[in-house]
Amino acid sequence: MIAAYSEWNDKIQGGQTELSMYGDLFDFVNFRMETADSCLMLLENDKVADSLGLSRSLLENYLIFMLMCRGHKFFQLQDLSDQRLTEGQFKAKVKEAQDELEQLKTDGKATYIEVKRYPRAKxxxxxIFEGLKDKEDPTFVIPVHFFQFQDFQPELMRLKNENYFQYYERSKDSKKKIQEHVDAEAWRYKHYLAYDALLHNLEINDIIDAVANARIEAHYTFLGKFLHPTKDAARDLHENNNWHSRRTGIGIEQPYADEAKLLASLYVCHLVAGILNEVATVIEKAPAKYISQAGTQDLRTATALIPERFDYFWFLFNDPPLYDRFNYCIHHATPDEVNVWGGYENVPTDLVPFNKHIYRNFGYALKSQSTNLYRYQSPLSGM
Structure with missing residues (x-):
């Protein structure tokens, strides 16, 4: 996939007009491919835990990149907390605002598309508004998250000038202006770029639902154990991990388990495929005046192999793997129900809940199993 992406540039044909946004998106992806390549280097050198920690960074970048590519809605807030409303009074305000929007739509004067209560604050x-539209082509929308990411300055938000070296003392007016910028950056981060804000914006844009949200939370938390101090996170990935030598060294003497190496590799595969599919879709949908030929065939061929070959890893948007269907039917379905479905393989996918114990469940999925009623064959059988 990385090779196909690297060669893709020569297959893209530009239109009559250049749009810098596409170059900025490629720039974003280029650095993500560098991160993915670093993960592969770590895996080649048997640094599995570090690869998983770096994959957490890839996952977070993937979340924001989905919004940079497909986030065609954004929101603004009206704070009514100073009115000291009861819950009933606030509900009435929401209904009043919604009725007002319907009237504006009827009159053809609506500038926003939806109004409702904000779920992350009282x-x-x-x-909710639509994204920034091209004046010449209203069907072409640039996601607001593209600019929110481009403009964000974390050092301005977090680092107070008075705690660091300054060339000269600023006037009161200058300090006031700087504080306004600080407040704006804090608002941008809180409502658009923080992890929980990313999930909220992904839901607003109908990119994820509550079920996908739960999967993201599980993967984000699992990968975060290798990025933040977490007892035994790396140790648990090793063979015979309950044996302690009490010796100094790099890591521990026991090797990483094969399933840990495979899991780390699959994270990189699925994240790279997801990011590349996002940018490919943007280029394919670009107006002809910007991109006349997308040239994505080889890239799409490469990314399509991931869900086909590695469907036994349940990531963000794919259907439950066979093992999770097998496990669900053992514990929650009657034999009659399974017979109606035509076997555990055909259990309705919306019935199968995601297993939050990612590494343990993944290990089980690699082993063939059988019960009196059903037989599950490892996806690695015959390899």
């Missing part, structure tokens, strides 16, 4: 109305 007594705030959330007005």
């Amino acid at each position: 007594h705030r109305l959330m007005y």
Whole structure:
């Protein structure tokens, strides 16, 4: 996939007009491919835990990149908390705002598309707008997250000038202006770029639902154990991990388990495929005046192999693997139900809940199993 992406540039044919956004998106992806390549280097050198920690960074970048590519809605807030409303009074305000929007739509004067309560803070109305449209082509929308990411300055938000070296003392007016910028950066981060804000914006844009949200939370938490101090996170990935030598060294003497190496590799595969599919879709949908030929065939061929070959890893958007269907039917379905479905393989996918114990469940999925009623064959059988 990385090779196909690297060679893709020569297959893209530009239109009559250049749009810098596409170059900026490629720039974003280029650095993500560098991160993915670093993960592969770590795996080649048997540094599995570090590869998983770096994959957490890839996952977070994937979340924001989905919004940079497909986040065609954004929101603004109206804070009513200073009115000291009861819950009933606030509900009435929400209904009043929604009725007002319907009237504006009827009159053809609506500038926003939806209004509802903001779920992440009390007594705030959330007005949802469509993204920034091209004046010449209203069907072409640039996601607001593209600019929110481009403009964000974390050092301005977090580092107070008075705690660091300054060339000269600023005037009160200058300090006031700087504080306004600080407040704006804090608002941008809180509502657009923080992890929980990314999930909220992904839901607003109908990119994820509550079920996908739960999967993201599970993967994000699992990968985060290798990025943040977490007892035994790396140790648990090793063979005979309950044996302690009490010796100094790099890591521990026991090797990483094969399933840990495979899991880390699959994270890189699925994340790279997801990021590349996002940018490929943007280029394929670009107006002809910007991109006349997308040239994505080889790239799409490469990314399509991931869900086909590695469907036994349940990531963010794919269907439950056979093992999870097998496990569900053992514990939660009657034989009659399974017979109606035509075997555990055909259990309705919306019935199968995601297993939050990612590494343990993945290890089980690699082993063939059987019960009196059903037989599950490892996806690695015959390899």
